Amino acid sequence: MSLLVVGSMAFDDIETPFGRSDNTLGGSSTYIALSASYFTEPIRMVGVVGDDFGDEHFNLLHSKNIDTRGVKVVEEGKTFRWAGRYHYDMNTRDTLDTQLNVFADFDPHIPQQYRESRFVCLGNIDPVLQVKVLDQINKPELVICDTMNFWIEGKPEELKKVLERVDVFIVNDSEARLLSGEPNLVKTARMIRNMGPKTLIIKKGEHGALLFTDNGIFSAPAYPLESIFDPTGAGDTFAGGFIGHLSRCAKINEAEMRKAVLYGSAMASFCVEQFGPDRLNDLDMLEVEDRYQSFLDLSRIGE
Ligand code: AMP
Numbered sequence: 001m002s003l004l005v006v007g008s009m010a011f012d013d014i015e016t017p018f019g020r021s022d023n024t025l026g027g028s029s030t031y032i033a034l035s036a037s038y039f040t041e042p043i044r045m046v047g048v049v050g051d052d053f054g055d056e057h058f059n060l061l062h063s064k065n066i067d068t069r070g071v072k073v074v075e076e077g078k079t080f081r082w083a084g085r086y087h088y089d090m091n092t093r094d095t096l097d098t099q100l101n102v103f104a105d106f107d108p109h110i111p112q113q114y115r116e117s118r119f120v121c122l123g124n125i126d127p128v129l130q131v132k133v134l135d136q137i138n139k140p141e142l143v144i145c146d147t148m149n150f151w152i153e154g155k156p157e158e159l160k161k162v163l164e165r166v167d168v169f170i171v172n173d174s175e176a177r178l179l180s181g182e183p184n185l186v187k188t189a190r191m192i193r194n195m196g197p198k199t200l201i202i203k204k205g206e207h208g209a210l211l212f213t214d215n216g217i218f219s220a221p222a223y224p225l226e227s228i229f230d231p232t233g234a235g236d237t238f239a240g241g242f243i244g245h246l247s248r249c250a251k252i253n254e255a256e257m258r259k260a261v262l263y264g265s266a267m268a269s270f271c272v273e274q275f276g277p278d279r280l281n282d283l284d285m286l287e288v289e290d291r292y293q294s295f296l297d298l299s300r301i302g303e
Helices: 029-035 054-063 102-103 127-135 149-154 156-163 172-181 183-195 235-245 253-271 285-298
Strands: 003-006 012-017 019-026 043-050 066-074 080-084 093-099 119-122 142-146 169-171 199-203 209-213 216-220
Touching: 003 029, 003 127, 003 235, 012 093, 019 029, 029 043, 029 054, 029 235, 029 253, 043 102, 043 119, 054 066, 080 102, 093 169, 119 127, 119 149, 119 235, 127 156, 142 235, 149 156, 149 172, 169 172, 169 235, 183 199, 183 209, 199 235, 199 253, 209 253, 216 253, 253 285
Parallel strands: 003 043, 003 119, 012 080, 043 066, 119 142, 142 169, 169 199
Antiparallel strands: 012 019, 080 093, 199 209, 209 216
16 A cells, blocks of 8 residues: 655764764665565655765665655755764764755655555654645545654644644654653653544653553563664654554554554664664565564463
8 A cells, every 4th residue: 555755865874882884874764664665565755865865775765666756856965964873772862963955945745646645654854844745645544753852842833733633643752751741651642642643652762662542552562682783763664664564454453553563663673783774675574574473472471
């Protein structure tokens, strides 16, 4: 089923306690699309890059059946760049540098052939642009949305306008608390769901994720990995696995939502095993299903 992904496309310079990787392909929509590509097609990407975004990157996306006709290439422009450094616990990171470059003038235009997309995933971009995207789509079945501290603090009113039109909102715990002004996550969830999204996912890094729906709360564990090389993109990869699974379902119900959270968690657990999106390039579906099974086993009591 058709999935439209709108977000950043980037080159990242990443430093972790285990090494560094420069000029790494990144951006929210890159991770979302690569992750979702294991579950569904066509995936349609809308974004902007400079002419430094080489064919090898487009070829990678095309090899995963990701349609990039909605990606604008600005001649003599430079792609968005981000640099970050992770600390020992890998839960905290410092942003060392952000160069918006061509992303500063990003004005998403949804091509005519993308406007009937049934699923829409709004990656982390200015909420004003997220609204612009929604204004161009004809009645999608499900809209999911991600954001970050920067927009919660900088454009709270604009973000609230997006939330009124979103079905599933994905945030991490600190962002959720910032948005609600409430420390307790259960109360926070009620407050955010009252802003619009019927379904809310609060990610808690190495402590898993919580899904809040009309039917209650579902708690997904995080996979206890021995080696975490690079958490960059884990949140976006989660979103890609989540929407990817839902996009292949004939009917979306509570059980499929719960499975989607586990598929999102499984994809995120692969993402952090190597630098950048490398691990998302060469997975096969058997590995994904195996990891999904491991998630189920994590909380199984036995006979
Ligand atoms: P995550 O680790 O899930 O937060 O996503 C990391 C990705 O977000 C990196 O590949 C960055 O290129 C991208 N990114 C960082 N800052 C921004 C920003 N201000 N707007 C859009 N994307 C960003």
